[in-house]
Amino acid sequence: xxxxxxxxxxxxxxxxxxxxxxxxxxxxxxxxxxxxxxxxxxxxxxxxxxxxxxxxxxxxxxxxxxxxxxxxxxxxxxxxxxxxxxxxxxxxxxxxxxxxxxxxxxxxxxxxxxxxxxxxxxxxxxxxxxxxxxxxxxxxxx
Numbered sequence: 001x002x003x004x005x006x007x008x009x010x011x012x013x014x015x016x017x018x019x020x021x022x023x024x025x026x027x028x029x030x031x032x033x034x035x036x037x038x039x040x041x042x043x044x045x046x047x048x049x050x051x052x053x054x055x056x057x058x059x060x061x062x063x064x065x066x067x068x069x070x071x072x073x074x075x076x077x078x079x080x081x082x083x084x085x086x087x088x089x090x091x092x093x094x095x096x097x098x099x100x101x102x103x104x105x106x107x108x109x110x111x112x113x114x115x116x117x118x119x120x121x122x123x124x125x126x127x128x129x130x131x132x133x134x135x136x137x138x139x140x141x142x
Contacts, residue, residue: 023036028072030108
């Protein structure tokens, strides 16, 4: 039922998405712009347990197990295409990081999954952060 309500809200606010999405994903800086934060706050609605994207730095992971780093440009381009083609949301979930995880990750506030098959549990978050901290994943800063 929760997902049906989410889809209904997505369809009802299609104009908002269309207008705001044009201003999203214009760079690959992990720090969200005000427009990107406003879009994500609306897109996820109450699914964030009070997490506010404004002023946040995000890491986007994709792939079946969340093992690939993805840029904001790729992420928002996929959301735009999906909403234009079908009006349906993409499979994405925000995972706010703890204070310790923020420090270990180099200042990221949250991990966003994008078409990841499994939820990101604590162990997966630890692995993602360890890979990021060790330089295995390079971040894109424009």
